[in-house]
Amino acid sequence: MPATAPATTVGQRAVVLGGSIAGTLAARVLADHYREVVVVDRDEVLGVDQPRRGAPHTAHAHGLHGRGFLILAELFPGLRADLQARGVPVGDLGEMRWYFDARRLEPARTGLLSSTGQRPVIEEYLRSRVAGMPNVSYRQRTELTGLRATADRISGVALRDARTGRESVLDADLVVDATGRGSRTPVWLEQLGYDRPVEERMKIGLAYTTRLYRKRPEMFGGTQSINPVASPAHPRGAFFGQVGPDECILSLTGILGDQPPADPDGFLDYVRSLPVPEIYQAVRDAEPLTDPVTFTFPASLRRRYERLTRFPDRLLVLGDAVCSFNPVYGQGMTVAAMEVMALRRLLLRGAPPDARRFLRDVGRIVDVPWQISTSGDLEFPQVSGNRPASVRIGNAYMARVQYAATRDPAVTAAFMRVAGLVDPPGTLLRPGLVRRVLRLSRDMRSRRATGAPTGRVTASI
Numbered sequence: 001m002p003a004t005a006p007a008t009t010v011g012q013r014a015v016v017l018g019g020s021i022a023g024t025l026a027a028r029v030l031a032d033h034y035r036e037v038v039v040v041d042r043d044e045v046l047g048v049d050q051p052r053r054g055a056p057h058t059a060h061a062h063g064l065h066g067r068g069f070l071i072l073a074e075l076f077p078g079l080r081a082d083l084q085a086r087g088v089p090v091g092d093l094g095e096m097r098w099y100f101d102a103r104r105l106e107p108a109r110t111g112l113l114s115s116t117g118q119r120p121v122i123e124e125y126l127r128s129r130v131a132g133m134p135n136v137s138y139r140q141r142t143e144l145t146g147l148r149a150t151a152d153r154i155s156g157v158a159l160r161d162a163r164t165g166r167e168s169v170l171d172a173d174l175v176v177d178a179t180g181r182g183s184r185t186p187v188w189l190e191q192l193g194y195d196r197p198v199e200e201r202m203k204i205g206l207a208y209t210t211r212l213y214r215k216r217p218e219m220f221g222g223t224q225s226i227n228p229v230a231s232p233a234h235p236r237g238a239f240f241g242q243v244g245p246d247e248c249i250l251s252l253t254g255i256l257g258d259q260p261p262a263d264p265d266g267f268l269d270y271v272r273s274l275p276v277p278e279i280y281q282a283v284r285d286a287e288p289l290t291d292p293v294t295f296t297f298p299a300s301l302r303r304r305y306e307r308l309t310r311f312p313d314r315l316l317v318l319g320d321a322v323c324s325f326n327p328v329y330g331q332g333m334t335v336a337a338m339e340v341m342a343l344r345r346l347l348l349r350g351a352p353p354d355a356r357r358f359l360r361d362v363g364r365i366v367d368v369p370w371q372i373s374t375s376g377d378l379e380f381p382q383v384s385g386n387r388p389a390s391v392r393i394g395n396a397y398m399a400r401v402q403y404a405a406t407r408d409p410a411v412t413a414a415f416m417r418v419a420g421l422v423d424p425p426g427t428l429l430r431p432g433l434v435r436r437v438l439r440l441s442r443d444m445r446s447r448r449a450t451g452a453p454t455g456r457v458t459a460s461i
């Protein structure tokens, strides 16, 4: 792998717990700065390009959008060409067919890329490149059972081999917890005499049910994916994407306990109930390649590590272990990538990363996507949570942005840059854009009521 950063060695051994997306990316940057990097996962991960027990969510549609793709392309030169050579589609984020409130956004060339390939396939591609680095090794089917500490510093991890049951301790100069949402770090912190991080939750009662189909060329009408995103007026949503040369994925989403059925007839009935007809038209007589599978996601969860005043040195936490967002916003992998870049910036200073400094950086990175995801969820009246004026006004404006984007590709492009975590949400408040959004959404209420079509404008900002 070509080095993307000058290699300054800051330690002997870094241990990465969890070999999924966050762990893989962390190992990638740590390998430039530690003599040895060991990745531990309870599953067999090397060579595995299918959903597995430790990561069942990877069976469902995953878009690697915008900033996430940009970062990965920087860490893994040749990413786009390699994925495309494997038949994994990569296209412009703004040119996918997006529906908000059952209205189609004007497609826009944004220059931001998005891959709709199957998550395990992309992950395996990245993992195989990391595993090929000479100083990276894997301990597979190995369960993390605890942290080891001396004074105020983590010194290693306790492991159990899942095949033999044999317990061992692996010493480490740095331990990175990337074990996902089920991370046990809060419990182990408490056992070591530290506070647990405060946890914030937003209950949304979300469910995905997913099925793969054989792809036919006419299904997508020339676009990479068709995505009617759930809204309060149309709470049933879907992500229907091309994933490979012969396959496509359909993930149905339901919120607040409305779980898309996993029996084939019920699944198809749910497809028919979507607010846009083309997905039903595409799959009603298509050849299914898998049975439908369901994943439930009761609540988004954020752990406020950045607020802890005491934290052991040489322990970092990232990815879903810190924050797991409502997945419909497609942010989790991108946020993990952004966190890993923050880690790389600290490593480039030529010293072991300061844990509290890193966790503060992570907190700042998570702020915006957490705000996007929780504010969006609060649009649904049945979701409980505070709705201060900032959230109500912000949501009312976002609805207008999405409506204006059904008429104006420049608004779509601005919106996609924010959704893809490339631009901060404040860019949607640029005076020229605000004027445009308000003008184009003047008739939003009456059109919402009548369902009348919108009309495209062609002028640019």
Ligand SMILES: Cc1cc2nc3c(=O)[nH]c(=O)nc-3n(C[C@H](O)[C@H](O)[C@H](O)COP(=O)(O)OP(=O)(O)OC[C@H]3O[C@@H](n4cnc5c(N)ncnc54)[C@H](O)[C@@H]3O)c2cc1C
Pocket (backbone or CB within 6 Å): 017, 018, 019, 020, 021, 022, 023, 040, 041, 042, 043, 053, 054, 055, 057, 060, 061, 062, 063, 064, 065, 068, 142, 143, 144, 145, 178, 179, 180, 181, 182, 208, 295, 297, 318, 319, 320, 321, 324, 327, 328, 329, 330, 331, 332, 333, 334, 336
């Ligand atoms: C239905 C769904 C759809 C999604 N869609 C998108 C999307 O479109 N775009 C997007 O960017 N994000 C999406 N996400 C979010 C994304 O999947 C997560 O943000 C991402 O998986 C986080 O990666 P991670 O490596 O932090 O954790 P995980 O992927 O959860 O991986 C954790 C790893 O740790 C291992 N592990 C756990 N405990 C132990 C232990 N004790 N010992 C050893 N190993 C252990 C597991 O085996 C696993 O490999 C979606 C999520 C869901 C649920």
